[in-house]
Amino acid sequence: MTLNRRDFLKISGAGAAAALAGCATTPQAAATASRRAHVVVVGAGFGGATCAKYLRMWDPNVEVTLIEPNDKFVSCPISNWVLGGLRTMDDITKGYDNLSRHGVKMVKDFVVAIDAGKREIKTRGGASITYDRLVLSPGVEVLTDTVKGFKEAEAAGKVVHAWKAGPQTAHLRKQLEAMPDGGTFVMSVPAAPYRCPPGPYERACMVAHYFKQAKPKSKIILLDGNPDVASKKGLFMDAWNTLYPGVIEYRPNNAPLAVDGDKMVVTTEFDDVKADVMNVVPRQRAGEVCELVGARNDSNKAWCTVNLATFESTTVPNVHIIGDSVLSNLPKSGHMATNHAKVCAAAIIELLAGRQPDPIPVVSNTCYSATSDATAGYVANVFRFEAGKGYVTQPDGGATGKGDEYNFSFAESWSQNIWADMLG
Amino acid sequence: MYKKTILVLAGLAGIALSGMASATDVHTRTIASTCMSCHGPNGKSVGAAPGLAGITQDKFVDMMKGYKAGTRKGTIMKKHAAGYTDAEYAAMGAYFASLK
Numbered sequence: 001m002t003l004n005r006r007d008f009l010k011i012s013g014a015g016a017a018a019a020l021a022g023c024a025t026t027p028q029a030a031a032t033a034s035r036r037a038h039v040v041v042v043g044a045g046f047g048g049a050t051c052a053k054y055l056r057m058w059d060p061n062v063e064v065t066l067i068e069p070n071d072k073f074v075s076c077p078i079s080n081w082v083l084g085g086l087r088t089m090d091d092i093t094k095g096y097d098n099l100s101r102h103g104v105k106m107v108k109d110f111v112v113a114i115d116a117g118k119r120e121i122k123t124r125g126g127a128s129i130t131y132d133r134l135v136l137s138p139g140v141e142v143l144t145d146t147v148k149g150f151k152e153a154e155a156a157g158k159v160v161h162a163w164k165a166g167p168q169t170a171h172l173r174k175q176l177e178a179m180p181d182g183g184t185f186v187m188s189v190p191a192a193p194y195r196c197p198p199g200p201y202e203r204a205c206m207v208a209h210y211f212k213q214a215k216p217k218s219k220i221i222l223l224d225g226n227p228d229v230a231s232k233k234g235l236f237m238d239a240w241n242t243l244y245p246g247v248i249e250y251r252p253n254n255a256p257l258a259v260d261g262d263k264m265v266v267t268t269e270f271d272d273v274k275a276d277v278m279n280v281v282p283r284q285r286a287g288e289v290c291e292l293v294g295a296r297n298d299s300n301k302a303w304c305t306v307n308l309a310t311f312e313s314t315t316v317p318n319v320h321i322i323g324d325s326v327l328s329n330l331p332k333s334g335h336m337a338t339n340h341a342k343v344c345a346a347a348i349i350e351l352l353a354g355r356q357p358d359p360i361p362v363v364s365n366t367c368y369s370a371t372s373d374a375t376a377g378y379v380a381n382v383f384r385f386e387a388g389k390g391y392v393t394q395p396d397g398g399a400t401g402k403g404d405e406y407n408f409s410f411a412e413s414w415s416q417n418i419w420a421d422m423l424g
Numbered sequence: 425m426y427k428k429t430i431l432v433l434a435g436l437a438g439i440a441l442s443g444m445a446s447a448t449d450v451h452t453r454t455i456a457s458t459c460m461s462c463h464g465p466n467g468k469s470v471g472a473a474p475g476l477a478g479i480t481q482d483k484f485v486d487m488m489k490g491y492k493a494g495t496r497k498g499t500i501m502k503k504h505a506a507g508y509t510d511a512e513y514a515a516m517g518a519y520f521a522s523l524k
Contacts, residue, residue, distance in 0.1 A: 054457065339458050346454045358451045362512075364458055364504055380500045382507020396506035400499070407499060413471030414462050421465045 036063050037352045040121060040131040042111050042289055044068035044096060047323030047337035048137035050422040054345040056102040062349065065129060066099065067121075069110045070166075073423060076196065077334045078415050079165035082173055084206030085213070086373050089170050094423050114292045116316050133348050135311075135320045136295065136304075137337065138287025139164065140195045147282050153261030159278040163195060175277045176207060181215040183276030186266050188223040188256045189230070190283045193303070195324045195332045197231035198379070200224075200281060202369040205236065208244040209372050220248045221273055223266065225255035225283075231331075232369060232379055234401035239371035256280050286325035293319055303327035308390050310347035310357050311340055320344050330383060330391055331365050335414075338422060339363035361385045368411030375403035376411040452515040455508070459516070467523045477523035484517035485510075 041052045044066050052066040073094045081087040096106055109123040114134070121129045142161055144150045153159040160168040176185065185207055189200040204222050211218040229236055229250075240248045251268075258267040259280055266273045266280060285302035286295070295304045295313045304321040306313055308328060311320045322344050323337035330336050340363070347357035362384050370376045381397030400407065459476060463469050467477030476484070490496025491505035508516075 058453070335461055338461055342454055342457045346450050350450060358454060360451065362451075362455045362458075362507065364507065366462055366500065366504075378500050380503035382504060384507065394507035397503045409472045410462075410500070413469070413473040416471035417464045417469055417473060418461045420470050421460045424465050424470075 036061055037132045038063045038065065038130065039133045039135065039348060039352075040064075040129055041066045041135040041137065042068075042121075043137040043139065043287070043323075044070075044073060044099075044106075045137060045139055045323065045337065046334035046418070046422060047139075047341045048135065049073065049096070049099065050338040051135050051137065051322060051341035051345050052104045053099055053102050053422065054342055055348065056104055058345060059349045059352075060103065062352065063105070064103070065105045065107055065131075066096075067107045067109055067111060067123065067129075068096070069108065071108065072096070074165040074169075075334070075415070075419065076163075076165045076199075077418075079162070079169045080199065080203045080206045081370060082169055083162075083176065083203060084209045084370070084373065085173075086206070086209075086370070092165060094419055096423065098424050111289050111292065114289075114319075116293050116319060119318060131318070132352060133318050133320065135322060135344060135348070136287070136289050136293075136325065137321075137323045137341070138289045138325060140284040140324045140332075141286065141288050142281075143283045143285060147256050147280055148258035148267075149261065150259050150280060150282060153259045153278070156261045158261030158264065159259050159280055161281045162279060163199075163281050163284075172277070172279055176210060177214075179215065179218065179276045182217040183215070184219050184221060184274065185211075185277045185279070186221045186223065186273050186275035187279035188254075188266065188281055189225055190281050191225035191255060192230055193332060194281070194284050196334075197331055198236070198367060198369045201229055201231065201236040202371075203279075204248055205239050205244070205369070205371045208240070208247045211247060212244065218247075221275075222248055222250045223254040223256055223268055223273065224250065224252045227252050232377060232399045235369065235371065235377035235399060235403055238402050239375075243372055243375075256282075284324075286321070290321060290325050295319060295321055298327045309343070309359060309361055309385050309387075310351070311344040312347075320348065328391065329393070330363065331367070331381075333365055333367050335367055335418065336363070336365050338418065339365070359385075359387065363391065366414065368407060368414055369403075370408060370411060371403035374405050374408055376408040377401075377403040378407055378411075452512070452519050455512060456516045456519045467520055476520040479517070479520050481514065481517035481521045484520055485513045488513045488517075 041048045052064050055064045075092040078092050109125040113122040162168040162172045254268045256266050264275050286304050293316045297315050304325050305327050313319045322340035324332040343361045350357040364382045366380050368376050368378045377400035379399035382394040383391035463476045469475040488505045491501045
């Protein structure tokens, strides 16, 4: 099958700004032909760090600036293992030093304004940075306002969400260590969509594991804003029933409405639930920086719609959004964010060169969850992009129904390799 | 073999190769890169998962076909192998074989 240029451009679509190398040149390719193209990436998590590194690896002629306010990367995946006592904060904290070896320019700063027309960013530190293409990878904004009393209780150190790994993870571990045996740990799961669908259920396993070792009379009440376990149900139910019988009380359709830090009570539509340690995870939306360019453009103004073959915003040209902030059927996982990052990096390089990006990208998700200090299970799926349909989930993927030692070793291996792939 | 695979993939994508940079080079490189999350940067594993750099194309293709058919023992790879075409197995195999 051979297409003429007019047919090809029809297929590629205006959003891809495609033209055939050697036949025509996009305005952007022409503008950058006499100088090196500059891509700015905002946020150095799984998505942003991977995108910055792979842009440089795949095209050393592209200048890449990576803007991140934190000194170090703290991994959300494996952070539940810290709560269970399997790992320390040091184990999940990694430096960004190696990214400079790839020629990524790291800027420790915070983006406060974006002028999409001028293609210019302003930072809190006073810098103005122009870009040819911008990649936003901010993760999620946790909507603490949606739970009454959360902010006051959080400020008093009485409740954390610990849904962004860091000081709150360490704080929650200390609270669990200080809790008396026979105490009650109350945690909540937000209504989907939220970052890391199996994360809350793995967290319940990890805390139950810790209680089994150190505080065997203690209980967990798991308040779920969803009607059922939202991910890897077979794996988690098996673990709760066989490894931790009687420890975890699961209450579906029980989203927290309010938190009282003085009384240590979580209020749902049905009950006031008394806690010794409270871990409430509120609902989420795309990271704040997306709002600076109006890219939270779905019907709820919560998530970002993108061309899923290039991850370019459907409404803001030259701005790509990757990771948890994207509205799609793809799971909001760190692993998935690195896949977004690689497809996006490849597409940006083609677009900057005036070529057509891969029209049929394929991405995959791999997600392990530990059920104890020696057992884990997984979910894995492959998604193939089809024009007009988005990413189509391929048959024969899915999750394990029971954790085992074999998959625990591969969960550890996964963390070592993905951290090396994004930061090494 | 690799060139042939590229042409097959280009056919699947409905794109003529002449006169443009090969979208399929990018396709293969990108899908192969997604394997690195578990198998290590540039196919060199730093964990228990096996590396992929330097594997022969034939061995890679045989393993993937075996996972897909269920004739090769494994856990997660059966789920992944199910999502790719034979042409992609061949293209990825050639790519990993080229990594040192």
